[in-house]
Amino acid sequence: MKAFGKILGLVLLGLLLIIVALGFALTHFFDPNDYKDEIRQIARDKAHIELTLNGDIGWSLFPWLGLELHEAGIATLANPTQPFADLQMLGLSVRVLPLLRREVQMSDVRVEGLNLRLNRNKNGHGNWEDIGKVPPAAAKADAPATGSISEPAAEIPATPEKPTQPIRLDIDSLTVNNARVEYNDERTGKQFSAESIQLSTGPVHDATNIQVKLTAFLASNQPDVRVRTELNGELRFERALQRYQFEDMKLAGEISGEPLQGKIVTFAAQGQLLLDKAANVAEWTGIKISANQLRALGELKVNDLDKTPQISGGVSIAQFDLAKFVDSIGQTLPTMAEGSLSKVELVSRLTGTPTSVALDDINLKVDDSSFSGRIAIEDFAKQSLRVQLKGDTFDADRYLPPTSAEANSAAVARQSEVKSTEADALAGVGSTPLPNAPTKGAWSSDKLIPAERLSKLDLDADLTFGQLTLDKLPIQNAALKATGQGGLLTLENLRGELYNGNFDAKGTLDVRQPVPVLSLQTQISRVPVENILESQGKKPPVKGLVTLNSTLTASGNSQKALIDSLNGTASFVLNNGVLLNANLEQQLCKGIATLNHKTLSGEPRGKDTPFQELKGNLTLRNGVASNPDLKVRIPGMTVTGNGDVDLRVLGMDYRVGIIVEGDKSDMPDPACQVNERFANIEWPLRCRGPLELGAKACRLDSERLGQVASKLAGDKLGEKIDEKLGDKVSPELKNALKGLFKR
Structure with a gap:
């Protein structure tokens, strides 16, 4: 029995040596580079792609099915000479035995120098749309000839297919170095690109956290914008539950380009991302966003992903200098008083859809003013703006542009004339x-009305203020209600209390025509006129x-x-x-x-x-x-x-x-x-x-004073006529004599 065991061990050892020898022979004596043409033809017939293999193919068989491709390219059969993707090297290894159990166990996957070119032609057709498709001419050539009589094919009864088991992924790591993606639209001339893409992950397993790091440089030409990005976090996917998470997500980078007028925006974003396709819900919680001086916190939730997505959440923007922020992103605000918009903060609930957004329960502070209420854009395309705000105090004058040099010059000239x-x-x-x-x-x-902008405005505004300063007038309990549609703006009501009096106004502004x-x-009731004139810097007469x-x-x-x-x-x-x-x-x-x-x-x-x-x-x-x-x-x-x-x-x-x-x-x-x-x-x-x-x-009035003197002289002469003539003449004669002298 002992000898038999020894013989059996030798047999097993021999079989193992034979298997190893066969694997060695397959990997060392069978060279896939000798079969590049056959591999290309299989790619055409089965995958309907044109495969270019300019470099060597390296491979291993057992226990890892390893593959290395060098200098390979992929094109569609419709444009076989114009590859939409090429790479310098692709290296991966797959365990053989787990494949039989529909399990993909891979070692490190490496991609070097991937270059993906996506192009949409002038007819709106994208080159990626032809991937895996047979050209019409080839499909017609492969079709059976018509006109010949042949036996009808026997119908094979359809058998219900068993539901496929999801493939289980098990990858040690994924590394992508120096990749590039380019998109070009010939209809609009727009170009987008992502260059120097670096992607690295930890072990990739279902229902486990996967460490992810991604860096890239993004660019567009209309407008000319360049973005440097870096993304870190832990990705988790549960395919059976259709649930995907990105935990501890951190995105940071810089933006520069033409719209920023030479300025650079440094940005960062953090939070927890969740996509639950089974429940049609997406969430972004623990939001932290910064862009130069701007700092914001919040959370967002999107429901009904399979229908019209409904957005809800909240946002809180810490106090910041809005004027400096706008300048830091290369934009300019209208000229205002110094220090305006230096203290701005906002807390609000947020709701929206793909075509609208609303800020409800607003708590807004602008400099020395506080507001509460609602601001909404009901339709982005129509610019449908809805505003309902209640403010405590607001000095509108500090945010209005000053008079121009021409207007100041005219005012000085007139004031000089008045003083003289x-x-x-x-x-x-x-x-x-x-x-x-x-x-x-x-x-x-100076141009007073932004007619072009107002002609596109769809507005419904309802504003109230405890105290409003407008054109240097201190208006108490001010209320304004206005609408705008299609270039016709209607002031439904503007009222308030002014210096213990009150006023009310309404009107329209029509910008639908060139002028x-x-x-x-207007109605003004018992307002001290001297206070109005003094507020305008004038001495009241x-x-x-x-x-x-x-x-x-x-x-x-x-x-x-x-x-x-x-x-x-x-x-x-x-x-x-x-x-x-x-x-x-x-x-x-x-x-x-x-x-x-x-x-x-x-x-x-x-x-x-x-x-x-x-x-x-x-x-x-x-x-x-x-x-x-x-x-x-x-x-x-x-x-x-x-x-x-x-x-x-x-x-x-x-x-x-x-x-x-x-x-x-x-x-x-x-x-x-x-x-x-x-x-x-x-x-x-x-x-x-x-x-x-x-x-x-x-x-x-010297001219008219002479008429008064003549009248007085006539009256005095009339008195003397009465005194001298008495009752000696008739009244008619006395009146005639008085009228003669009054002339």
């Missing part, structure tokens, strides 16, 4: 000549509570064009006011003293003229407002007038009449005693000059 006129007007009360009408334009010719058209209706109703239209794309085309109507009332630096009593004294042939001996008691009410109606035509019914109620006198306000140069030209209401108390100067003789006489004034001067631009 004002100095002349104040040189002597009522003694200087009537000021000249202003001639300098008061408005800018924008504006329509506006009048004080009082103004109430104004107006309906206006205009067209153009600058302040000047809009004012030049301003048309409409308005009515105004100014209550409990004061005409500043304008003593109408002194003007009246001067007229009475002139008629009394006396000289004023004293100075006026005050510089201002208080009034109870100032009102009138305006008809605007091409920037000029006609006011035919100006009325001012002043204690002891009534003032009426008519004239024009030229809004183009902010000038006025009025003829005013003052009526002394009966016998009044003594004036401070005997030369202008008001008695019954001067009661109910309309004393004429002319007001002309810059609108800012107000009543300071008023002077006694």
Whole structure:
């Protein structure tokens, strides 16, 4: 028995030596390089690809089925001379026996110098679409000839196929060095490339974490952008459950190129990625994103991957300097006040679809302002913007562009003209000549309305503010509601409280035509007019509570064009006011003293003229407002007038009449005693000059004063006729004599 065991051992050893010898013979005496043509033909017939083998083929048989390809290329049968892929070397080894159990156990897989070229021609056809396909000409040639009679093929009953078992992967590692992928679209001229691709993994097994590291340089030509990327993490896939995870994902890199104007953006992203195809869910949790100064946290979840994906999640952006961030990515913001957008932070819930996105429950802070509400783009293609925000305080002026150099120059020139006129007007009360009408334009010719951008806007905005500063006006409890569709913007409501008064406005802006058209209706109630003027840096010529109703239209794309085309109507009332630096009593004294042939001996008691009410109606035509019914109620006198306000140069030209209401108390100067003789006489004034001067631009109207003197002289002569003639002549004759002298 012992001898038998020894003999059996020798036999087994001999069989093993024979197997080893056969493997050695197959791998050393059978050279696959001698069969390259046959291998190429098998690739054509079975895989329908054109295989180029310029290098050597190395291989091993047992226990590893090893293969090395050098300088190989792959092309489609439709374009066999234009390979879409080539590589310098592919090396892999597979255990033979596990293949029988549908298990792929591989050693290190190495790919060197892979070059993949994807091209879409001018007809929109991609070269990758022909992979594995037989050219139409070859398919037709292989088809059986028609017209011959042959026996019908026997039908083979179909047998149900057993469900295939999933192949189990077991790879020690995967390494890709110096790979390149290029995409070229001949229709658009766009090109994309990924170069210097380096990929390395740890052991690849199902349902285990696989360490992955990938680096690449990405580029495009439209626009010219270059990106350096590095990706690290642990990949896990469970194919039976259709569940894929990328844990501890870390992506970092730099972006440069034409859109960044020579600047570089350094970016990074982290988190946990999950794709569950069975549940049609994808998630990105533990998000950390940075881009230069920007830092953000959040999470995203996508449901209904098999239908219309639904996005939900949240985002939190830490406080950062938005102005510096925009500059760091090579972009420019409109000119704003220094320090604007230096403190911006955001917390919000996020929802969306492939065509829309919404930020709900917003907590937004911009500099010294806080907002809450919702911002959404309901349709990316239509730019459908929906905004519902509530703010505490917001200074809009600091974010508006300053006036241009041209506008500043025009403003300086006009201000110089106003100051010169004002100095002349104040040189002597009522003694200087009537000021000249202003001639300098008061408005800018700068482009005001971004018509092209607004024509594409689909807007629905609802904004409220505890306090809004706009054009230096402090508006309390401001509310704005506006819509825009197809180039027609509608201001449904703009209202607020201003200096304890209130205002309300609505209107439309039509940019559907070459020249924008504006329509506006306003209501202002009991707002101190002096505060409005002071906020604009102007000295108010009048004080009082103004109430104004107006309906206006205009067209153009600058302040000047809009004012030049301003048309409409308005009515105004100014209550409990004061005409500043304008003593109408002194003007009246001067007229009475002139008629009394006396000289004023004293100075006026005050510089201002208080009034109870100032009102009138305006008809605007091409920037000029006609006011035919100006009325001012002043204690002891009534003032009426008519004239024009030229809004183009902010000038006025009025003829005013003052009526002394009966016998009044003594004036401070005997030369202008008001008695019954001067009661109910309309004393004429002319007001002309810059609108800012107000009543300071008023002077006694010498031409019309002569008519008043003639009337007074006629009245006095009539009294003498009555005294001399008494009842000696008829009333008709006395009236005829009075009328003769009044002429």
